[in-house]
Amino acid sequence: MEKWFNVGKIVNTQGIKGEVRVVSKTDFPEKRYKKGNVLYLFMPNSSKPIELTVKSHRTHKNFELLTFEGFTNINEVEKFRDGILKVPESQLDTLEEDEFYYHEIIGCLVSTVHGDEIGKVSEILSPGANDVWVIKGKGGKELLIPYIHDVVKKVDVKEKVILIEPMEGLLP
Numbered sequence: 529m530e531k532w533f534n535v536g537k538i539v540n541t542q543g544i545k546g547e548v549r550v551v552s553k554t555d556f557p558e559k560r561y562k563k564g565n566v567l568y569l570f571m572p573n574s575s576k577p578i579e580l581t582v583k584s585h586r587t588h589k590n591f592e593l594l595t596f597e598g599f600t601n602i603n604e605v606e607k608f609r610d611g612i613l614k615v616p617e618s619q620l621d622t623l624e625e626d627e628f629y630y631h632e633i634i635g636c637l638v639s640t641v642h643g644d645e646i647g648k649v650s651e652i653l654s655p656g657a658n659d660v661w662v663i664k665g666k667g668g669k670e671l672l673i674p675y676i677h678d679v680v681k682k683v684d685v686k687e688k689v690i691l692i693e694p695m696e697g698l699l700p
Contacts, residue, residue: 536613557592567581567582583599646673
């Protein structure tokens with residue numbers, strides 16, 4: 529069974545020529561929204577995705593604006609609103625060393641290099657220079673761990689284990 533990964537959500541139309549506004553959820557917008565790339569649209573009450581080929585892409589404010597081949601006016605794309613654009617696992621690229629997809633990190637068990645279990649990664653924030661991993665600790669308390677080499681010492685996505693060397697003040 530094919531695994532699917534979110535690329536973005538269609539939140540509205542833009543103009544009258546079949547353009548849609550997308551809130552992007554991908555680290556690779558230049559690749560995912562490239563002319564000719566195939567995306568799959570999953571609508572809330574449908575089990576079968578709609579295959580769409582990107583005709584054009586531009587960025588406006590905080591949105592990616594897309595048109596799709598075969599859809600030339602607002603009336604044809606209005607029904608796509610609230611749909612989720614996805615790609616199959618087969619379209620994922622191999623990443624560089626020390627680079628990971630979010631789905632590989634979320635759910636990993638985090639421990640210190642000294643063997644103290646911290647919790648599991650529940651979310652990843654991208655506020656700026658580096659990602660911040662949200663760890664759901666014992667008792668439901670959330671801890672924020674910066675993804676920097678001084679702190680994160682080992683990531684094993686196959687075993688779903690992360691080892692960290694906490695900086696002073698990082699852990700309660």
